[in-house]
Amino acid sequence: MTLKLFSFWRSIATFRVRIALNLKGVVPDELVFVDLLKGQQRQDAFRAVNPQMLLPALDDGDGPVMFQSMAIMEYLEETHPQPPLLPRDPRGRARVRGLCQIAISDAHPMSVPRVRNYLTQELKLDQQQLLTWVRHWQNEALRAYETHLTSGVGTGRYCHGDAITLADICLVGQAVGSGFFDVEVKAYPTVSRIVDACLENEAFARAHPLKQPGAPASVSH
Template sequence: MTTLYGYFRSSAAYRVRIALNLKGLAYDQVPVNLVKGEQKSDDFRTHNPQGLVPVLETDDGAQLTQSLAICEYLEERHPEPPLLPADAEGRARVRSLAQLVACEIHPLNNLKVLKYLVHELKLDDEAKLAWYRHWIAEGFTALEARLASESASGAFCHGDSPTLADVCLVPQVFNAERFECDLSAYPTLRRITERCRALDAFAKAAPGEQPDAG
């Protein structure tokens, strides 16, 4: 059985849930409460010594980490339906959109960084929120410009079926909404996100639908 160690509000775990659902794969979930620090427990570290979610335990017993690496693994093991287009340039485009979120927005706004801002740099709530919104605005402006102008965009980020780019976009929009970022300047991101959310695979992966949702 495939088991996902995650947390309902973790963007990275959310991406893996969407990918598993799009592939139609069944999986067990083991919640790891990041706010309570369960990811640092000796028990969880037997799954990932780094103390981070998500971890995907495959039916062969392998423990996979890093959400995009997990998604690529799922794509290779379960090619249908594809999360990447067939042509090399299209694949590069989808990966670059996914990485725009995963390498430029999300790393700056995750829990451990926000904790550093508060505990080490002594930022107040307002400065912390300004940091969060700054990186959302910078990244979403770039993403909106690409999605609105590039001819390969469609009903989804790339064409008319969901790809790895949508898998990354939707959790990032969820987080931006949670931090009450103004998303009015990103109509294409909002249109694509709504389209994704109408699909079962995305809807069932939403944080509020998870067993550990508070």
């Protein structure tokens, strides 16, 4: 079986999956780059892989291609239980999944290429208005994380206790993605503390967008 990850350096959703793969010790046989900045996600070749035209997609050749980062991470959790990325208790699992969804469901979709393109091309927002939009939603998410993580019972070295969970993966994606739009992540001290702790882990560091083939040295918007 050949494991193929459809990826792009800047994709935060793929960053999440890369971290999960690294933590689980699963190495894709092939990385297929889909340049989101050139619109390759809308070309026929990738549309046939994921009709939603979004990264990531994971194809193990043994069934339908997997899509949506949370679904892929949960699949990896089920098929490669070690190290566990969800706590054992249902309440803990609910908290971790809830923390994931702040980024995955609520904040990240506000700043993806298709939304940014729609705002500028269809609704004619200028660059400054676009940045105001993106930064607003990024800050909303970071504020929500900060409040949860400082007041929530359960926070430890990481988002949930002292072991890495899916919540940390999503938090790091959120923070790195916010940084691409010059959002001051350091203004959220608990978020920053946990993100820094995660990025000390090579599974996170190696998956970083700026470490991927084709990535620039830095990003500003």
